[in-house]
Amino acid sequence: MVCTANDLEGWKDFPKGLRVLLLDKDTSSLAEIRSKLEAMDYIVTTFCNETEALSAFSCNPESFHVAIVEVNASNVDWVFQFLETAKDLPIIMTSNIHCLNTMMKCIALGAVEFLRKPLSEDKLRNIWQHVVHKAFNTGEKGVSESVKPVKESIVPMLQPKLENKPPKCKISIETENASRALEHDHEQSTGSDKYPAPSTPQIKQGSRLLDDGDCQDHTNCLSEKESGEHDGESKSVETTCGNAEDTLHISEPQMPEKIVVKQEKDSADVSKNDINLSQPLIRDSTNDTVCATENLTKASGLNHSYKSSRKKMKVDWTPELHKKFVHAVEQLGVDQAIPSRILELMKTEGLTRHNVASHLQKYRMHKRHILPKDEDRRLLHPRDPTQISYYPHKPIMAFPPYHYNNAVSMPSIYPMWGQPTGHPANIQMWGPPSYPPWQPSESWHWKPSYPGLHADAWGCPVIPQPLQGGYSPYPQIASGLNNTNGVDNGCSMPRDSFELHLAEEIIDKVVKEAMSKPWLPLPLGLKLPSTEGVLAELSRQGICNIPPQNNGPSFH
């Protein structure tokens, strides 16, 4: 075959660079089509002469991924011959004439589509789909092992439309148009349900032979509305991939990461073989069917359930996906980390801006709730773990410092998760991997370990607690001093951690100085706890009477 599934796997900007053989007697038509194709970044080789075209193809069949061949009264025989010769090449016929017999014969001989002139840009844009179709439907030898299950799943996906026998969706792989075609069919209830979109992978070409010959009707189901970005992303995963380049989803690292749709219940029903669990997951909260796909996924291949199945896909923010997210945020920097940009960087199929926004919101909230405290503590607490630790059970520096105006490269400090082989439930995805798992609720809504202590209300250390366990408020230190889990977190400190270390020592000195000499003004950077905070805290601890003179350290 000219283009195999394996070829497509490494094709990053697909369908850009698609090599098109274009044959047309009419030079003006030729030029017009060529310019349209080239505008789509297709590589076009034009021919006015059949012989030249044939010889060019014969000399190097690999030069072309797809052909667009004009049929006219004079070259019909040649066309038939060409179709026989180039069976593996997806050949699209075009013509001004409208002879059903000719069309049927072309199709029967393997032409993938018959387009009536003039060719619209949409029609031309979607010629890549035939390449994909051929790549995936050219016989077992031409299909890579990894793709076979996917390919096999396509048939039951599409067959119900023809045979009215609803299968259970396990995996689907589809092109943009395939899903859009379904959507189109469903929403518009056109009478063409029997036929898959002509520009999409099809079960059998014979179905097209049943057509009345009006290619226009089913030539291209990608309407303008569909090809444009419409605001369906919040409701449908499928609709988020706006352009063709983004919509070829073949299992391949270079391709944008795919998302798996799974059902929350009944997951046992799902063929485990069909699901790549390392992929991000999207759960269809509507019908709870797990569907894994190499690309856009929907929970059911059934037309009747399509609408419901495409309602709400919950994104499962797996560690990998979250890592990707974090990486994107880091790349952009805090200032630039907005949902749309993050989404771009993440290059994750099926993920919508809304998904990212939602996650970003959560992410920011978490940072905001956790980190300011950390920052405060970092500023105000002695570093020496032998001295003070209010949070003996929790590594409060689960996150690196978060600066709104100066992004810190988190992964460089704390490689997020770092559990490539899945994510046990107890892994705290928002924290570094080298700490004992927290209860998620604790990580989200930090509460002091000791109910009596409200460190938030206290701007400075006032009630020293003996250090328990090996944890310090400063994970680097804790793990460096007491590396209980074998992860060398302390050594993974970034280059500037040395400066950080020095800064902390200085701060320690300042804090100690301030505590030992409470009569002196507080140095910059240290602030007093509010009176309300002090009183509230004292009252929480059952201290209602404040003696005129305090023993021990005091800021008053």
Added chain:
DNA sequence: GGTGTAATAT
């Protein structure tokens, strides 16, 4: 129309 946030729904 995108973004951020909080509240609310699923």
Added chain:
DNA sequence: AATATTACAC
């Protein structure tokens, strides 16, 4: 509980 959705302000 996690995520999506919504409403609102900017």
